[in-house]
Amino acid sequence: MQKRFTQLLLVVLLLCSIPIPVQAAGSADGLEKLVLIQGSKQMIHNGTNVMALQPLTATKGVTYVAARSLLNEVYGKIAYETKTKQYVLSNGINELRFTAGKTPYLLNGVSQKDGLGAPYVLKGTLMIPLRTVAFHFGLTLTAFPKDKKVELTWSSKPIAKFTVSNVNPYAQQTQIDYTDLSYHPRGLAIVDQRWENNLNLFEEAGTYVVTHWVQDESGAWSDPYSVTITVKPPNQPPVAAFTTDKDTYKMGEFITYSDQSTDDENRITSRLWTNNGRGYFEPGQQTITLKVTDANGAVNEFSKTITITNETLYSKEEFYLLYTEIGEKFPINGSDVLNFPTMNYDINKTQPQTLIRANSPETIVDEGIYYEDVVTGNVRFLVHNYNSRSTPVKVYVIATNEVNNGVANVQIGPVGIGGPNPAVPSVGRAVTGRYLESRLNPKITNVQIPAGQSRILVQEYSDKVVKPGDAYSMFADVVMDKQLKVQVVVVDASRNVFSTLPYLSILPSNDRHIRGTFEDANRTMIVNQTIGDIKSRMILADNVVDTRLPGVDKTTNTPVLNMGNYGTLYTIKINNVQPHTAIVVNPRGGHYGGAFTVNGTVVYTTNTSILVNPNEVGMLYKTGDSVESVTIVFTPASGSNLPINLLFMPMPGPPPIVGSFE
The missing domain is CATH 3.30.457.10 (Copper amine oxidase-like, N-terminal domain)
Structure with a gap:
């Protein structure tokens, strides 16, 4: 008896020694x-x-x-x-x-x-x-x-809650998942639950209310939590359909396609054409197919066969000149271009502007100062880099007012930014086009720099993080009313540039890419001879006919030549272009992806891709029924190969009236 009492006493003492968490009990009214x-x-x-x-x-x-x-x-x-x-x-x-x-x-x-x-x-x-x-x-x-x-x-009751993977499913087709998010505000365990209408697949269209209850360990049930699901009738696949304006065509005759595909919900998300040429140049039959897909993945396709006769309406070249849209491209025999006579032009330097090209070292391997100079007045920056580091970086253009002569004012005008993106030609195409667009409608901002202080120019450029493997590029025009030290600086994205800058050194250039300060960076070319009566060409950025801009790498005081004239702004004024003349751009050094302003409209080369090699041309402009003056403004695109040729090609008479191509 005494032994049993002793054991009981030990159990009580043991229980009393265990700390019991204090938690306010729930009230009787819940x-x-x-x-x-x-x-x-x-x-x-x-x-x-x-x-x-x-x-x-x-x-x-x-x-x-x-x-x-x-x-x-x-x-x-x-x-x-x-x-x-x-x-x-x-x-x-x-x-x-x-x-x-x-x-x-x-x-x-x-x-x-x-x-x-x-x-x-x-x-x-x-x-x-x-x-x-x-x-x-x-x-x-x-x-x-x-x-x-x-x-x-x-x-103090448990809270029932859940989410539904799709509240507008299709009957018999859409699988529904429910995620239970129920909880107890006091942390009590959920021990039981009850559902209504939580079907994973609904057989019939209609409105369904899904309701959920949960019970906690004290026995209390939650209030009901409901979600309304509207079930749609089973999805019907789309219907692919199209027509052509005729069933029989001559070689080189334009074909108009009319897409007549339909979907019960008008949600066709993809149209895939096969063999839908705008024209054909071999006789025989051609089968065209259209495959359409709706938002739910349902697919349907339709095919039609047309006949091409032995009669020729237009040659391939004539056809492409007539029907290639502005900003699109077509094939050409690149070797034939070299036989086109070259046009003469006069160069006018009436709009002086200093160019700072910071393109070397182009590949970012180290943190550092990539270029530095002291400049004033009208300045254009071209910065183009590729991040080869294992960490993200940011690129800065920093201006410092070193002279104690009061506040310096910097007016930032047209700016173009491309990237960050791993596709280098696409970055060059984008930055060039955006810069030219900004020139047409510049948004002017002003930066004031007190004496002895520094400021970041073009803040939106420095805000972006350049990940490893990305290319990043910028054009920016600024006007400085005082002499300022400008630096192009690259630091890891996690660092503060101003606290890091005193510890950075100027990085050496390399042989392949160019950096430097170049005066007279605007070139106006005036062409007065008749253009468009025969095929002809204008050679640009070849370093021979169109000579390289001389400059100085101010970090070493070494003379440099701007190979390719990247960053130079060209204005080409052609005063006598004959009616029905196509103006196209032909890359001679390899691939090219850029942009041109033609009579006040920016045209990309091309709208959806780039020019791959000298066997392609991009359509820039077509004159109408009378003699025209055409002004073309461009700057060579970073990340692309030079030189380029502008080609002037007569079109075969007034084009016939045709429908649009889709």
């Missing part, structure tokens, strides 16, 4: 209750006294509560983000983000301003407006001014 007392740290949670870190405080009519103390009792979470300097409060449904001293706050990422006062920090404790948190966290707030008390109540 509600949690938290009483806060004005001016006191005391809080009463379901009858249990709890002490807050700071007393409930009223300031300018707003009641503030210690954030962490409140969140502990309402089963929420609080954290501080050093980077954003925000306090993050969450309760499993909503997230609030506060900044100390500021009234606006974020509710699930959306800015809010309820005018209830700004949060503040008191002795290391965040104090927040009680009413704001109560409202967004679903707490019912009742004030008892006479008793100087505030009462918060909320459900």
Whole structure:
């Protein structure tokens, strides 16, 4: 008997030695209750006294509560983000983000301003407006001014919640998945659940209400949570269809296709044509196929066969000249171009501008200063690099007002930015086109640089992160009213450029790419002879006929020649272009992807790709029924090969009226 009593006593003592977590019990009516007392740290949670870190405080009519103390009792979470300097409060449904001293706050990422006062920090404790948190966290707030008390109540039941993978499925076709997000605000375990209409596949179209309940370990059931699903009838595949304007064509005759495909929901997402030539140059039959796909992946296709006769309407070259759209390309025999007579032109240098070309070393291997010079006046920057580091970088153009002669003003005019992107020709095409577009409608910004200080020029260029393997390029025109030291600087994206710059050195150039400062970087070419009566060409950026721009690498005071004249702005004025003349660009050095402004319109080469080699040309312009003057503005595209030729090719008479090609 004594032995049994001793064992029982040991069990009791052991149990008493185990710490039991304190948690306010739920009330009999299924509600949690938290009483806060004005001016006191005391809080009463379901009858249990709890002490807050700071007393409930009223300031300018707003009641503030210690954030962490409140969140502990309402089963929420609080954290501080050093980077954003925000306090993050969450309760499993909503997230609030506060900044100390500021009234606006974020509710699930959306800015809010309820005018209830700004949060503040008191002795290391965040104090927040009680009413704001109560409202967004679903707490019912009742004030008892006479008793100087505030009462918060909320459900102590489990919360049923779920998401549906598709609320507009197709009957018999769409598989539905449900993700259970149910929880208990006090952390109790969910032990049971009940569903209605949670089918994974609905057989019939209609509206269905899916409802979910959960039960916690204390036996309490949640309120129902429902989602309405609207089931559509089974998806019907699209119907592919098209017509041609005729069934029989001559060789070199334009073919008009009319797409007549339909879909029950008008959601065709893909049209894939096969053998839909705009014209054919061999006699015989040609079968054209159109395959269409709708948004749900259903596919249908349709084919039609047409006949090409032995009669010729246009040769291949005539056909392409007539029907190639501006900004598109067509094939040509590149060796024949060399037999075209070359045009003479006069060069005018009436618009002086300094060019800073920072293109060497083109491949980013090290952090450092990639170019440096002291300049003033009208300056164009061309910066073009490829990131070969294992870490992301940022590229900066920094201007420093070193001379103690007052505030320097920098006006930033046309800017073009290409990339970052691993496709180098595409980057060069994009930066050139955007720069030319910006020249047509420049957005002028101004930067002031006090004496002895530095500023980043073209902030939007430096904001972008250049990942490993990406190319990045910029053209920018600026006007400086004082002499400024300008530097092109590359540092790892994680670094502050100004704190890193004093420790960087000027990197050496290399033999392949060019950097330097070049004067007279604008070339105006005037052509007065008759153009378009015969095939002819204009040779550009070949370093022989169109000579290289001389300059100096100011980091070493070494004379350099701008091979390819990258960054030079060309304005070509052709004053006597005959009617029905096609103006096309032909790459002679390899691939070329750039842009040209032709009579005030920017034309890309090409709209959707690049020119691959000398056996392709890009259509820039076609004259109409009378003699015209044509002005072409361009700068050689970074990442492309030079030289290029402008070709002037007579078209075969007025083109016939034809339909559009799709």
